[in-house]
Amino acid sequence: MNKTNRRVLGVHLAVAAGGVIMLGPFVLMLAGAFLAGNPLGGELSPRITLDHFRDAWAALDWPRVYGTSLLVTGGIFIAQVATSLPIAYALARWEFRGRRPTFKVVLVCLVIPPQVTAIPIYFLMSGLGLLDSYSALILPSVGSGFCIYLFRQFILAIPPSMFDAARLDGVGPVAMLWRVVFPHVRPALVAAGVFSVVSHWNDLYWPSVMLTTDHVATVPYAVAGVSGPDSTVPLSVQLAVAALAALPLLVCFVLVQRHLVRGLVLTADGE
Amino acid sequence: MTPLLEASARTRLRTPRRYVPALLVTPAATFLMVFFIVPLSMVAVLTLFDYQPLTRSVSFVGLRNWHRILTSPELRQATVNTLLYAVMTVPVIVGVSLLAALGIHALPRWGALWRTVYFLPTIATMAAMSVVWRWLFYPGAGPVDATIGRLTGATDWLHSTTLALPAIAVIGSWAGIGSSMVMFLAGLTSVPQHLHEAGRLDGAGPWHRFWHITWPALGPSTMFALIIATRDALRVFDQVHVMTDGGPLGSTETLADLQWRYGVSYLDIGSGSIVNTVLLGLVVVTVAAQYLAGGRRLERAGAR
Numbered sequence: 001m002n003k004t005n006r007r008v009l010g011v012h013l014a015v016a017a018g019g020v021i022m023l024g025p026f027v028l029m030l031a032g033a034f035l036a037g038n039p040l041g042g043e044l045s046p047r048i049t050l051d052h053f054r055d056a057w058a059a060l061d062w063p064r065v066y067g068t069s070l071l072v073t074g075g076i077f078i079a080q081v082a083t084s085l086p087i088a089y090a091l092a093r094w095e096f097r098g099r100r101p102t103f104k105v106v107l108v109c110l111v112i113p114p115q116v117t118a119i120p121i122y123f124l125m126s127g128l129g130l131l132d133s134y135s136a137l138i139l140p141s142v143g144s145g146f147c148i149y150l151f152r153q154f155i156l157a158i159p160p161s162m163f164d165a166a167r168l169d170g171v172g173p174v175a176m177l178w179r180v181v182f183p184h185v186r187p188a189l190v191a192a193g194v195f196s197v198v199s200h201w202n203d204l205y206w207p208s209v210m211l212t213t214d215h216v217a218t219v220p221y222a223v224a225g226v227s228g229p230d231s232t233v234p235l236s237v238q239l240a241v242a243a244l245a246a247l248p249l250l251v252c253f254v255l256v257q258r259h260l261v262r263g264l265v266l267t268a269d270g271e
Numbered sequence: 272m273t274p275l276l277e278a279s280a281r282t283r284l285r286t287p288r289r290y291v292p293a294l295l296v297t298p299a300a301t302f303l304m305v306f307f308i309v310p311l312s313m314v315a316v317l318t319l320f321d322y323q324p325l326t327r328s329v330s331f332v333g334l335r336n337w338h339r340i341l342t343s344p345e346l347r348q349a350t351v352n353t354l355l356y357a358v359m360t361v362p363v364i365v366g367v368s369l370l371a372a373l374g375i376h377a378l379p380r381w382g383a384l385w386r387t388v389y390f391l392p393t394i395a396t397m398a399a400m401s402v403v404w405r406w407l408f409y410p411g412a413g414p415v416d417a418t419i420g421r422l423t424g425a426t427d428w429l430h431s432t433t434l435a436l437p438a439i440a441v442i443g444s445w446a447g448i449g450s451s452m453v454m455f456l457a458g459l460t461s462v463p464q465h466l467h468e469a470g471r472l473d474g475a476g477p478w479h480r481f482w483h484i485t486w487p488a489l490g491p492s493t494m495f496a497l498i499i500a501t502r503d504a505l506r507v508f509d510q511v512h513v514m515t516d517g518g519p520l521g522s523t524e525t526l527a528d529l530q531w532r533y534g535v536s537y538l539d540i541g542s543g544s545i546v547n548t549v550l551l552g553l554v555v556v557t558v559a560a561q562y563l564a565g566g567r568r569l570e571r572a573g574a575r
Binding site: 008011012014015016018019021022023025026028029032039040082083084086087089090094096099102105106109111112113114115116117118119120121122123124139140141142143145148173174177195198201202203204205208209219220221223224227228229235238239241242243245246249250253254257258260 | 289291292293294295296298299300301302303306307308309310311313314317367370371374375377378379381383385386387388389390391392393394395396397398399400401402403404405406407409412413414445448449450453498499502503505506508509512513514515516527530531534535540543544547550551554555558
């Protein structure tokens with residue numbers, strides 16, 4: 001017993017040591033943003049001030065930037081679910097011609113980064129006059145290999161008896177989608193939602209390609225504008241800008257994190 | 272539960288009506304076709320053209336773009352930097368996240384707290400957190416120079432041609448550990464517990480049990496984590512773009528950043544597409560190698 005306790009304590013300490021490194025930058029960010037004085041040269045004073053946040057709030061049109069990011073990430077995720085669930089259901093449940101090649105394409109989409117298609121899509125969007133628009137930020141990310149793969153794995157794990165029972169109740173093959181599949185994939189929706197929202201909310205690359213003005217600037221794009229390597233904004237204010245940019249998503253995540261692993265569990269190996 | 276999954280795969284239904292799968296597949300297939308397959312097949316073709324942004328005219332130039340880009344050192348340097356970055360980050364991300372997942376999984380309590388802590392860097396906007404990292408690496412006054420710098424003499428990382436890329440890799444590892452850790456944690460919950468009990472009764476030590484029970488069961492998670500970490504390493508852009516902008520002297524220029532500079536900043540679509548083609552080739556070769564070496568576990572993951 002004693003030995004077990006000692007081992008648990010050791011694991012606790014090791015995990016905590018790593019955790020300190022993971023948390024360090026956040027602590028520094030909040031310290032530099034909330035404390036008075038210049039963080040460079042160790043001149044931080046223990047006095048708490050909101051001045052940096054006031055300046056940071058004035059540096060950007062935050063309601064508009066938050067709104068744009070919310071619309072873009074929300075739009076992408078809703079469209080991803082609407083298109084991915086049906087194809088995942090078809091790949092998991094139905095035998096049809098072209099099923100295997102279709103799944104192969106999905107796997108390829110899963111591993112090919114969006115950077116690779118950026119220039120042709122830039123051309124396409126520019127030809128359609130859609131640069132600097134919500135369409136340019138949302139539409140190219142709708143087809144998601146990750147969501148399709150995740151949902152397929154999850155649907156494979158739904159007991160076939162569920163589908164049989166529904167069929168006996170007269171549920172048609174398409175209606176099965178919202179009568180059986182949808183209620184069962186909720187945990188996977190959380191997992192897919194976390195990964196999709198996190199990656200698109202934070203992404204700097206795609207907006208950097210598709211945007212030429214601040215008209216539909218997302219949070220990372222706007223932040224990169226005020227806090228690049230050559231920024232003249234004081235570091236404390238930059239840190240407050242960083243906090244304003246990063247905190248909404250962090251808070252949202254803490255609220256849903258309980259469901260995250262459960263959503264991936266059934267998918268990674270099936271239980 | 273494995274037999275159940277097999278059953279569900281075996282009872283895949285043959286539909287009497289052919290339009291049903293078509294109806295289900297079409298929406299996603301349309302998006303993947305327009306924004307993935309078609310652009311992907313255009314990448315190599317675009318390298319043969321020259322685009323004049325002012326007149327919006329496109330002209331065929333054959334292999335002239337290739338000749339120009341291949342004789343300039345920038346592409347080679349960006350390729351080497353990207354590969355070095357992947358070599359520095361992928362083993363750290365996969366290794367540390369596996370250890371973190373094993374540790375957190377073994378904790379009788381507070382597991383959720385630490386899981387959240389390790390995942391926070393993944394959620395934090397890189398463009399924002401790079402402000403903090405630039406402060407950490409700030410010459411002289413930054414915490415890195417004040418500690419590591421004073422002990423080892425390695426200072427001013429971001430302005431050093433040898434240390435800037437490792438600095439970018441440190442940041443990338445910090446941000447990348449969370450998502451692979453979650454994949455490992457998900458895999459760990461499906462490790463058959465009765466085998467662990469049996470192993471313990473047979474007197475197998477922790478290392479033995481890990482190697483013969485946990486590790487094989489983690490196969491699909493490991494493949495997934497490895498492939499995603501590699502893909503994300505090869506496309507690294509955000510922290511390069513906001514921390515060093517490829518400098519000093521191109522020592523942190525990566526393929527994704529170079530492609531952005533050529534294709535978007537200079538509107539030199541031909542050269543951008545060449546960088547693009549190289550990036551695509553790199554991703555395809557490394558992922559295919561991992562996929563083949565991993566015994567195609569990714570595809571079988573759901574049907575085992």
